[in-house]
Every structure is written in C-alpha cells, then in structure tokens.
Amino acid sequence: MNSLLTLALAAGAFFHTALKSSIPAKGSVVHAPTRISLTFTEKVILAQSSISVLTSDSALVEKLVVKGTSDPATVEGAVIKHLAPGEYVVRWKTAADDGHVARNVFGFAVAAGQ
Numbered sequence: 001m002n003s004l005l006t007l008a009l010a011a012g013a014f015f016h017t018a019l020k021s022s023i024p025a026k027g028s029v030v031h032a033p034t035r036i037s038l039t040f041t042e043k044v045i046l047a048q049s050s051i052s053v054l055t056s057d058s059a060l061v062e063k064l065v066v067k068g069t070s071d072p073a074t075v076e077g078a079v080i081k082h083l084a085p086g087e088y089v090v091r092w093k094t095a096a097d098d099g100h101v102a103r104n105v106f107g108f109a110v111a112a113g114q
Contacts, residue, residue: 017096
C-alpha cells in the first residue's frame with residue numbers, strides 16, 4: 001500500500017506546468033528579438049508570471065511587461081531595449097491553476113551583423 005501511495009504522489013508531481021516552447025528557442029542564435037514568448041504545458045496565471053532578460057553574467061537587462069495571448073498557456077513580453085550581439089539568459093516564473101509555481105532559465109544568443 002505504501003508503494004502505491006508513493007507512486008501516486010510521484011505521478012502527481014508531473015502534473016504541474018512546464019515550459020513547452022519559447023521564442024526565441026532555448027539555445028538558439030537570433031537577430032535581436034523584439035519579444036519573448038513562453039508557452040507552457042497548461043494554462044497559467046498571468047498575474048503570477050514574470051519574464052526577465054539578463055546578460056550571461058546575470059546582470060539584469062530588462063524586466064518585461066508580461067501580457068497574455070489568445071492561448072491561456074502562453075505569456076509574452078515586448079523587449080524594449082536593443083540587445084547587442086552576445087549571450088543572454090531568460091529568467092521566467094509562472095503559476096498554473098493549481099497554484100504551483102514554476103520557474104527556470106534558458107539561454108539564447110543574439111547574432112552579430114544586425
């Protein structure tokens with residue numbers, strides 16, 4: 001019985017939202033983006049979502065104003081500052097309808113020759 005409870009609890013841990021895709025994509029090399037878009041595996045709470053762009057050494061470049069889209073699992077923000085060629089980190093946080101907070105980071109690079 002204890003092993004069944006353990007399996008049920010472990011399985012429940014996988015039902016929280018996770019990042020499904022992003023623009024720019026993790027590890028991609030792009031021209032200076034004008035927006036960051038994050039799509040999750042389930043509907044997220046906009047009021048609990050944030051997106052920040054940092055340099056590769058963790059200095060804040062810009063905290064984006066996060067907006068919802070027609071897809072309740074997607075949030076995005078406009079990048080106002082020009083991103084010079086180099087490596088950047090996107091730091092995000094959100095919460096699903098179950099209240100579970102998810103957060104993580106991913107990197108991308110801006111190509112030279114803009």
